Amino acid sequence: MAGEILDNQGRGEASWSWPAIHPEGRKYGVIAVLISLIPLIVLDWEIIGWPMLLLSAGVFAFFRDPERVIPQADDAIVAPADGLVTLIRQVEPPTELQVDDGSGSPGLAAGPVTRISIFMSVFDVHINRAPIAGTIRRVVYVPGKFVNADLDKASEENERQHILIERPDGLAIGFTQIAGLVARRIVPFVKPGDMVAKGQRIGLIRFGSRVDVYLPAGTEPKVLMGQKIVAGETILAERGTGALLEGIAQ
Template sequence: MSSFTHSLKLVLAPPHPAGRPFLIVSGVVAVLGLVLGLALPSTTAWVVAVLAFVFFLFCLYFFRDPERLPSLLPGIVVAPADGKVVLVGQVAPPAELGLGIEPRWRIAIFLSVLDVHVNRMPVAAEVTRIAYHKGQFLNASVDKASDLNERNGLALRLADGRTMAVVQIAGLIARRILCHAKEGAFFTIGERFGIIRFGSRTDLYLPHGVEPLVRVGQTMIGGETVLARL
């Protein structure tokens, strides 16, 4: 597949269900503005129609949900989201997840409004705990966003008993974290578990003894880019 064809398939990917309300409302407003603009005619109606249509196209792009094919290699950890790595370091996972206070490697991925915002499971694992923490809406790319921003964390248990975590973090613009995972559910690697609307960050806490294979500045493809080996 050529790079152009791949890029076209990415842009034209069907929208995630979370985007349907925005698409329906903006689409209806655009049509009503067009009808009123033709019937009256009204400059205001035309302006509203154009703005609503532009927002409709933006939402169609923002909520795109392309298929991803995780590597079949055993013992790998893949990116839980698209975006750019902004932090790599050893810190303790959020206290509410109950994974202890011992530091472990964390990889923080920042998602701009141009990135795919669907979150995917980094490994095949059982969700043992889901903890929501109400917080602020600082720029998600800064380090303190992990502690201060609104977040939703998932504690994961691998088949061999080791633990890790993935945390959805709201950002400066993002105000809505969606997660359809349930405690006790088992997910396969690369499987969708949620989405964050309009810019955000996703943090991954690796199992103890596992080191990251990526560095700050690298671009991630959710569900495909290998972050570590178990």
């Protein structure tokens, strides 16, 4: 299915399949299985071994990497992460995405923009994807704390990694991978200068965390507080458009 074009008129073929396990997680799954076999086979402690083997399956599931169908409309900004929309705020972009870093990329302009925060639980897919196509201009790692990623202050206090993508027409989107209480490593798949397609895999965070997205000025979200969204598929916003959207939890 990868690379196949599908549309809303019925073109393409779709069928369910088991998601692949990302290479980054295979070693952890194998290690978990081997550890669980010690009490199960060597020590004959089934009451401990079987739950540990079940936990091993959970490790593999955490690193699952399903295929996604990426909307190709030029103005569409897609979600970089699976998870729950927990915060929508008007904020200044992070300093690391604004200041002149000497690379020739001007960064994001100063002034309030809309930040969408996506919380990823341990049950969500943790592969992050590019919200737009373009060139990676910045990848800035910032050490920090590991407080609850669901809190607003996590944007400024937690360990995090800022990424800036710029399209040929000058549109730039910044987003931030934020470690949480359990997460202890942010793994990038890209570096400055790389060209990425919209929805391309750009990194992951282990194990439960958050991603903040900074929309261009004058662009409002097309998602709601409390909405579950899907990386690479859910349209977060459309450039230059905005209107009040309301939903009812039920």
